[in-house]
Amino acid sequence: MVINPSIVVEKKWVCPVDNKKQIQQNGIDVRVNKVFKVTRGVFKLSEEESIKLDYVELLPDENNYFTLQYGKPYVVEMIERVTIPANFCAIVIMRSTLNRQGISLQSALYDSGFKGTISSTIYPFTKFQIKKGTRVAQIVFMEAICNSLYDGQYQERK
Numbered sequence: 001m002v003i004n005p006s007i008v009v010e011k012k013w014v015c016p017v018d019n020k021k022q023i024q025q026n027g028i029d030v031r032v033n034k035v036f037k038v039t040r041g042v043f044k045l046s047e048e049e050s051i052k053l054d055y056v057e058l059l060p061d062e063n064n065y066f067t068l069q070y071g072k073p074y075v076v077e078m079i080e081r082v083t084i085p086a087n088f089c090a091i092v093i094m095r096s097t098l099n100r101q102g103i104s105l106q107s108a109l110y111d112s113g114f115k116g117t118i119s120s121t122i123y124p125f126t127k128f129q130i131k132k133g134t135r136v137a138q139i140v141f142m143e144a145i146c147n148s149l150y151d152g153q154y155q156e157r158k
Contacts (some may be wrong), residue, residue, distance in 0.1 A: 002026050003141040027138030034077040035066040068128040078118040086112050089144040094139050102126045116156035149153025
């Protein structure tokens with residue numbers, strides 16, 4: 001069952017939510033904070049190791065816009081941070097505005113127990129400019145009967 005986004009905000013599972021228009025019918029809009037261009041390397045993945053690609057952080061222009069080039073992958077870090085309690089999980093889905101303009105955004109399942117920054121990968125199939133703070137995706141929380149709590153490499157550590 002999808003959790004009412006007003007409840008998610010009230011319980012502070014997503015922070016900050018600065019604007020009421022972020023709260024949608026079934027999810028909470030998340031906003032661009034940082035953009036990283038995937039530059040080079042070979043992503044190597046096995047059960048024993050993970051060798052990651054190199055990223056370069058893009059800087060916004062004087063009007064706070066990031067320019068993304070056609071056909072290149074970018075990792076986008078959102079402003080919002082999440083705290084996902086036991087027996088809940090969340091998915092991040094792109095806003096339909098991007099879909100209608102030839103921009104693909106993909107993310108993943110955020111497991112029970114995850115705490116940290118939301119990120120996604122954007123693949124523009126056209127030249128694309130996006131202003132820092134713009135809503136690009138929604139996070140949707142669902143009930144889950146979890147096997148265990150997330151404690152992986154992307155977990156925020158204090």
